[in-house]
Amino acid sequence: MIDTSEVVRQYQVTGATDTGSPEVQIALATQHILRLTEHMKARRFDFHSRRGLMRRVAHRNKLLKYLHKNHLERYRSIIEKLQIRDKF
Numbered sequence: 001m002i003d004t005s006e007v008v009r010q011y012q013v014t015g016a017t018d019t020g021s022p023e024v025q026i027a028l029a030t031q032h033i034l035r036l037t038e039h040m041k042a043r044r045f046d047f048h049s050r051r052g053l054m055r056r057v058a059h060r061n062k063l064l065k066y067l068h069k070n071h072l073e074r075y076r077s078i079i080e081k082l083q084i085r086d087k088f
Contacts, residue, residue, distance in 0.1 A: 007031055011078075022063045022071075023078050029060040030082050061087070 011027040012018040036053040040046065067075035068088045079086055 002031060004028065004031070011081075013074075022067050023074065026060055026063050026067075026078055027082060029056055029063070030084065032056055033060065064088075 007027050008019055008024050011021075011023045013021045013023055018024060033053065033056050036049060036056065039049055040053060043049070064075065064079070064084070064087065067078065076086075078084075
């Protein structure tokens with residue numbers, strides 16, 4: 001499992017203090033989604049965690065939609081790096 005600070009450093013766009021750019025938020029959400037997906041494989045009936053997973057996926061989709069609409073090259077770059085399907 002990759003450390004959160006390492007993910008932030010890896011996907012920063014503007015500088016060392018960049019933690020709020022869409023790329024960083026998408027990468028962190030993806031890391032959390034992968035962790036919750038593994039949890040759900042072992043615990044199929046954990047509906048509270050399932051709800052959290054669905055919320056995180058919806059949040060990531062909103063961020064991806066924003067990038068696709070406003071910064072197409074950055075969008076293509078992040079989906080390639082994170083190996084996410086192109087939805088738009």
